[in-house]
Amino acid sequence: MTRQPLLTSLTALTALTAMGLLAACGSAPPEAPVSTAPGEAKTITAKAMADGLHAVMSADRTVYTRLIVNRLQNEEKLIKASEHWKEDKALVLPAQMFRFGAEMVAESKPPFSYSLQSLWPINQQNAPKTEAEKAGLAYIAENKGKNYYAEETLGGVKYFTAVYPDNAIAPACVSCHNEHADTPRTDFKLGDVMGGVVIRIPVDA
């Protein structure tokens, strides 16, 4: 069975936009020179690249959550969003939308990876694992509106790791998370930091 065309398009759009931004910034990891004109060279930092990627991810994620899921499910009550979207012939959840996009991006083996994690994850596999993830998710939860940046070495590769707050931007976020059988937390409110987007870019040692 194929995914619904609209969702496929949106996922592809997320990936393409992210890749387009990447291409515009230079296709190699940080410090790679980008020729803007003959004789001129600029570099882009890992932080700038991560911030740019996150801007795209965050915008797409907000659009999907507000204009698709919250509108069609919670306001117009036309279609439900479900974790078992294929089985239930429903919209994919915003978190799944984000993950499927991340997985599709990963298939093209770009010089970055990203994931959605939380200190209160519904799926325990999305709890922080590395020290940078643990420190970053704690930091963004305690310092509202701020991002967290660090370097870490995983599997012998050094990474620039950025953690961005992921907020409850629509009533659907709050109601689904508070009511899910597997949620470790049931008192989320609109605007709360619910988790974080973790972006990793390999950097030279």
Next chain:
Amino acid sequence: MRASRTWRLVAVWTVLTLAAGGVMAWALLSPEPLAARAWFTPGPMTHGHHSIELACGSCHVDAFGGGEVLETSCTGCHGAQLDAANDAHPRAKFTDPRNADLLNVIDARNCVSCHSEHRPEMTHPMGLTLPPDYCLTCHLDIGTERDTHAGLGFEPCASAGCHNYHDNRALYADFLLRHADDPILTAMARVPDRLPGAGVPQPLPSAAPLPTQAPALTGAAMDDWLASAHADAGMGCGSCHAAGGAWVQRPDHTACAGCHGDEVDGFLAGKHGMRLAVDLPPMTPAMARLPMQAQAAHTELGCGSCHAAHRFDVHTAAVESCLSCHADDHSLAYVGSPHHQLWQQEQAGERPPGSGVSCATCHLPRAQHQRAGVTTIRVQHNQNDGLRPNEAMVRPVCQNCHGLGFALDALADPELIRRNFPHAPTHHVESIDMAVRRAEADRARRAVDSSPGP
């Protein structure tokens, strides 16, 4: 004197080496005899692949390259099946660097990390070549994450009838809860009618002119054809025997594929047809690892071996054709089993169509497909599709007639399967009970959370 003796030894050694090398090269490169290729096989293959082990190139598609070449081959045959199963552990889940430490233990990005071929001494069911407690590599904390899983014993998660690594379509918690109150036998208890949809080409290829070399159709063959759906549809001799223009005395599966493409695709994907799919001579029962009837040892499998020409009787193909070859305990115990009795009653007109249970009811089930917005219900001709693992059979097969809990219990009892389900299962899989307990605990917790304080 000594020098000349040394040279003679060198010459003999060179000649023997060249001769041995020549024979090996001939064995490797010559298409015939295939048996010579077996010299290069590093060890027997799993039951899933053994019949195509002499088609080395179907997996080793390139002499140069490592595991990534094999991965392409794995997904080439099994990729669509994994997609259809909503693979619970796709490669994409493991490429994030945050999993680097875990990948040092099991590199779950690659099929061959868990399914290594030519290793019979370490191969478990489903072609698994890891110790079966591999789940704990990542899910060691499951006992603290879920009360229901606290204190579970050492029985591997997959062999308890609760979880599979790839295919959990009939095993995930919400599905278990939805079917927690299923009865043992559903009210309808019958398989769906076939719904051909748009699979058959129009117009039918019945108008193909008959070549002059066509023999006259007489006797039993004529009677069989007249009784067939082919005759009803106006499909004449030339439709099958001269589909390509010239007369073909014994049409093979390629002739059937013109109208029955999905069925042929299924056949080629299963053990009956996979040798043909990789250009090897047809499968015969003599090559099988399961016990087979001795008199059928050299029957070559094609569409016609089950659907005998020219009658193509689907009822014969559903039981008698199977039992003419298969002689394992499960097959032999079918005759006289409750399922077989239902089949006999259906055939005698004592029960409605679709209420009997033949070999094909379970192993070649009628499966619903969606293609370009059109729903079809066709017979899945890959008889192995529901056995990898057997819980894959629950939704397309068992649940037509039985409740989920009954089906899971039955499929987790190897002895009951061996004896072809002579009675209700006595083994019990606790997964539905656990899901219900957990849901009830969750409801109770929420009731406390939302109740007004003192």
